[in-house]
Amino acid sequence: MTTQVSGRKMYLAGKWVSRDRTIPVYDPQDHSIIDTVPAATKEDMLQAIEAAKIGAKAAANMPVHERMAIIQKAADYIEERKELFARTISREGSKTIREAYKEVKRCIETLRISSEEARRIQGETISFDQMPGSENRVGYYYRFPIGIIGAITPFNDPLNLVAHKVGPAIASGNAIIVKPATVTPLSSLLLAEAFARAGLPSNVLSVVTGYGNEIGDVLVTHPAVRMISFTGGLEAGEEIIRKAGMKKIGMELGSNSPVIVLEDADLREAVESAVSGAFWAAGQNCLGVQRIYVQESVMDEFQQAFVERTRSYRVGDKQSELTDMGPLITEKEAIRVEHLVNEAIEKGAVLLTGGERNGAFYSPTVLINVPDDCTIAKEEIFGPVVLLYSVPDLDTAIQEANDVNYGLQAGIFTNNIEKAFRAIKQMDVGGIMVNDSSDYRIDSMPFGGVKGSGLGREGIKFAIQEMTEPKVVCFKL
Template identity: 45%
Template sequence: MQQLLWINGKHKNTQTLKALKSPYNQEVIAEIAQASSNEVEEAIESANEAAKKMREMPAYQRAEILESVVEQLKAQRQNCAEIIAKEAAKPIKAALAEVERTIMTYRFAAQEARNIQGETIPMDAAPGGEGRVAYTVREPLGVIAAITPFNFPMNLVAHKVGPAIAAGNAVVLKPASQTPLSAYKIAEMFQEAGLPAGALNVVTGSGSIIGDVFTSDERIAMITFTGSPAVGKSIKENAGLKRVTLELGSNSAVVVDEHTNIERIVPRIVAGAYNFQGQVCISVQRVFVHQNVFASFVKAFVAETKKLHLGNPLDDRTDVSALISEDDTVRASAWIDEAIRNGAELAYGGREEEGVLQPTILLNTRLDDKVSCEEAFAPVVHINEFASFDTALDWVNQSKYGLQAGVFTNDLQRAFQAAKKLHVGGVMINDFPTFRVDHMPYGGVKESGTGREGIKYAVEEMTEMKLVSFRLA
């Protein structure tokens, strides 16, 4: 199978193709077209022309296009999930859950397309403003360049393409090199839904080649990127006056206070740690547990982790499969070994089993070990005990990242204390940091990024405000 570029509503061949292999068994899935800079510029020009049509398209038509994509996803949910499972090694039940979320994301985008509003401004609130009526409107930016990661290859595309189309923009999409098929599938659905040719273009290939064109081309009004902090910093430094939204890394933490119902919360925290092999920006990576419940928490956590089934992502029983690349397995294993050498106790896992890194639990890890202070993006969790709730909050903040954090406590004062003190984009009280629904504001502070996703909030990022003022006779 060859997968060609998607430019101006048509497939386009390239001089170079690259084999796409399954992370689980290394079988070749497809041959993927690799765009040159000229082809990226062609996609941008296509989007630039289509943006004129999108700007004039009525809101209800944009909404209907998005609603059509929703219906197509519902009809093809199993096929879409299998695409995700094959190219990302995401367990099929997790892939099906992603498709369901993708459906909801486009549904929210359709609703938001009909609900983009401005406001009236009381001009006479200031001297000299008498005799005037004013209001604001939100208008599309034009061409949005979207760069998406491998871990949610359909839903994170939806979080960029959905609000962009809802707001009346055109898009040039660069999906992750390991998961391009999901993005091309969505492009087909938008064509079937009646989206104008050129309003959504998909280009695959070298991140540096495509990224350099995105940052330098003046026809691009905004870049929305989800990926590594290093690449995000480079984009921001080189994007000039373009608007930039960045969703970057994290090493999300959970604080478990005393008097918490351990048996009730442990299954949820385990799910938050090991879903899709821990390759989620808000995966549970650091767990801080009060010393009075530490032993019982660890016992329950290990027991729950042992229930996870490792294997083929297409097997309905599988909970944990292969990491996205062998290099990531080698890196995560080295970080585990480093923590053990530095005094951490290996409570469970730590080995590779038929190409799958076992879910790993480390106890009382140093906070400057890589498994704590860097983003693991692997099925690796450390559990440390604390005596003071204040200390635990300080440990959470002792990170260059700040995406989301979870706090389990029955003490209302401590809950409000955590909500105020934690320097993160989202504080989840009595829940894990992996919680996300697709219409809530989502984004981080520090090296976790800038700007917010969540359809309504992404629409605000992807539009600009215009003031209209009438001087009355």
């Protein structure tokens, strides 16, 4: 597929602007240039922040019904252009066209939920007379927007993860500045276009494209920016925390997600769910299945079925409806995954299938007997690689599943309700899916993790809680 490179503009304080210096956007499948975007400067980001100061006041004073209507209109705009949005996601990123259409559908849902939650930002009355001497006082609290939110978003969900920050920010009356991933900026610019067409006031939203090392620190450290919402890697997240200063932080920092399969599980269902969870978006998914702990009595049966299903996974052209998995986001990322797998094999891991790289493509890979001192056993792979472990019982599985510095989500397959609840109570994660893989989420649920997987929660209602503060009002009668 060829694309005429016209040069996209970035959305800076309600205006579409270009810059002489640009960044090429590549299709990872063939490394062809899809388009270019402006390479913003420090001065551009400062301009966005100054405009957002005005935008934050306008957003806070916008009636709730207007916020709701604008967000709904933006969702309508996307729904009317589903194919454009899906093709853009698939071209600039790793997702197949089928995966991209699902992301567009989720984005529309995210925005519609954001619109609905705008009407439910509520406080409550306070019984001041619970304190002796306060019998003549009455009051309440309400939630108010914090002001300017800085959003730094990743490449793996270039539309919906942006919507998960923009939708709640606008619903709660804040201004927001988005710094999208350098390799996938086009989808976020389309989202900005949807809000511009929906009538969002100028200065409330900016999407500033550029290199993180040139504009990221300006956004993170500026005192006028009252919250940083970041989705990305643990190392980058820790660096942001060190730099951000006195402001709110919301972070989703990935994982090394475990799935437990017990002997009483429906193995066919477990295999199908875990394979999908492992290789969705070429494994570049914070919820992706990375470690599977299988009770030893069914290990051989599960392993055989899992490898067979993995080998049937169709890797190829992202734009084909028949393709199950496309390339990683760059060849550099595929090489990184290749090195991690090779390190594990050199230390004694056994390769059951996969382990082959062709440019940015890396075949779905399954390993067993992975030593604990391998990087791939403890860190996030963020690629299409799964590790299988045989365990004698549930307690061992839980202990080993918890033995990493991550805890986003987990899955367990069992028909024993007592064992399911034991896992629910004892697993150190932000969410546990019973008879489903770790890779399950709806956009309205609280989403986030423990340990190195992040701080705070997303999911529209819960993001709004993070993006607002309570103010107490007390009347002395």
